[in-house]
Amino acid sequence: MIRANFTMKLNDLDAGLIEKLKSLFKNDKLIEINVLDDRDETEYLLSTPANRESILRSLDQLKSHDIISKSPQDLEI
Numbered sequence: 874m875i876r877a878n879f880t881m882k883l884n885d886l887d888a889g890l891i892e893k894l895k896s897l898f899k900n901d902k903l904i905e906i907n908v909l910d911d912r913d914e915t916e917y918l919l920s921t922p923a924n925r926e927s928i929l930r931s932l933d934q935l936k937s938h939d940i941i942s943k944s945p946q947d948l949e950i
Contacts, residue, residue, distance in 0.1 A: 877897055879890060898904055919925045934940065 875897065877894075879893075881890075894904060918928060
């Protein structure tokens with residue numbers, strides 16, 4: 874197994890990468906490309922109005938001790 878990692882900014886991505894991959898791997902080989910978005914998880918979770926409202930409501934409930942607690946038996950697990 875050959876493993877190659879390429880770390881670059883999106884603006885640096887070009888057709889040269891495809892050519893480099895083709896030179897490293899045989900034509901019939903399966904390759905996997907992973908993209909890492911380094912956006913902060915909190916920023917992501919708060920990025921839509923619905924998520925933001927739900928999270929902030931949950932935090933308010935937690936602060937006011939307005940918590941519903943269920944046991945596995947209550948949930949029939």
